[in-house]
Amino acid sequence: MRPLIAVTATRTLRSSLRISNNAANEVAAITKPKKRAQSKTSSKKSSPSPQSAQVVPMKTATDSNGITRCSWCTNDPIYQFYHDNEWGNSPITDDRLLFELLCLEGAQAGLSWITILKRRQNYKDAFDDFDPSIVAKYTADKINQLIQNDGIIRNKLKIQSAVTNANAFLKVQKEFGTFSEYLWGFAPEGGPTAHLNEGNKCRAVSPESEAMSKDLKKRGFMFVGPTICYAYMQSIGMVNDHHVDCFLYPNKEKSQSD
Numbered sequence: 001m002r003p004l005i006a007v008t009a010t011r012t013l014r015s016s017l018r019i020s021n022n023a024a025n026e027v028a029a030i031t032k033p034k035k036r037a038q039s040k041t042s043s044k045k046s047s048p049s050p051q052s053a054q055v056v057p058m059k060t061a062t063d064s065n066g067i068t069r070c071s072w073c074t075n076d077p078i079y080q081f082y083h084d085n086e087w088g089n090s091p092i093t094d095d096r097l098l099f100e101l102l103c104l105e106g107a108q109a110g111l112s113w114i115t116i117l118k119r120r121q122n123y124k125d126a127f128d129d130f131d132p133s134i135v136a137k138y139t140a141d142k143i144n145q146l147i148q149n150d151g152i153i154r155n156k157l158k159i160q161s162a163v164t165n166a167n168a169f170l171k172v173q174k175e176f177g178t179f180s181e182y183l184w185g186f187a188p189e190g191g192p193t194a195h196l197n198e199g200n201k202c203r204a205v206s207p208e209s210e211a212m213s214k215d216l217k218k219r220g221f222m223f224v225g226p227t228i229c230y231a232y233m234q235s236i237g238m239v240n241d242h243h244v245d246c247f248l249y250p251n252k253e254k255s256q257s258d
């Protein structure tokens with residue numbers, strides 16, 4: 001959700017909370033590599049871990065126009081636009097956009113989502129509109145150039161991860177035809193609203209995000225911990241965690257506009 005728990009548990013928490021600790025832990029895990037785990041065949045049916053039980057309270061706020069939406073997007077117009085037009089609203093299957101969001105989620109690790117959203121165009125300009133075939137060929141000089149770009153988060157590991165992920169992304173495309181075909185294999189059964197927040201609480205991870213994380217890591221991707229993957233699933237509409245009182249809660253938009 002953008003209720004962010006560090007990667008924030010999703011963008012709700014993405015705003016204020018934002019520094020939760022799953023994401024921070026995921027960043028730490030990358031910064032301090034642990035002994036490589038045994039590579040196992042991925043399972044999309046992995047059992048829920050204790051972490052899966054973590055939930056984030058959801059709230060709503062009503063703006064001056066009478067529109068009630070998830071409160072994590074605050075009154076910031078950039079945040080609200082993202083909430084109203086992208087977050088969890090429609091399944092994204094375009095590979096380029098999937099790569100863009102994967103990179104942005106990774107860039108956000110340990111930071112607030114609004115920090116990245118405000119720099120989104122800068123990122124697109126700096127990273128060739130997130131064309132994975134171009135990013136995959138970035139040289140050391142290009143990476144050093146990006147590190148000097150004050151329009152993006154100048155973290156060498158995160159910047160390097162975009163190149164690493166672009167190469168892994170292209171391999172997945174080659175194997176599955178499209179990255180979308182591969183990625184959507186991790187969608188929860190029953191569709192994006194199958195597990196809408198119960199009691200207006202949103203999870204930070206799910207069995208599906210853990211399975212996605214495990215398989216992405218096996219394929220060489222970086223900054224893809226289970227919390228980051230869950231936020232990614234929300235971003236691409238694989239799960240829909242709008243608050244039940246939000247005007248974008250499934251089936252509510254129409255009734256409110258009538």
Ligand SMILES: [Zn+2]
Nearest residue numbers: 070242243246
């Ligand atoms: Zn909402």
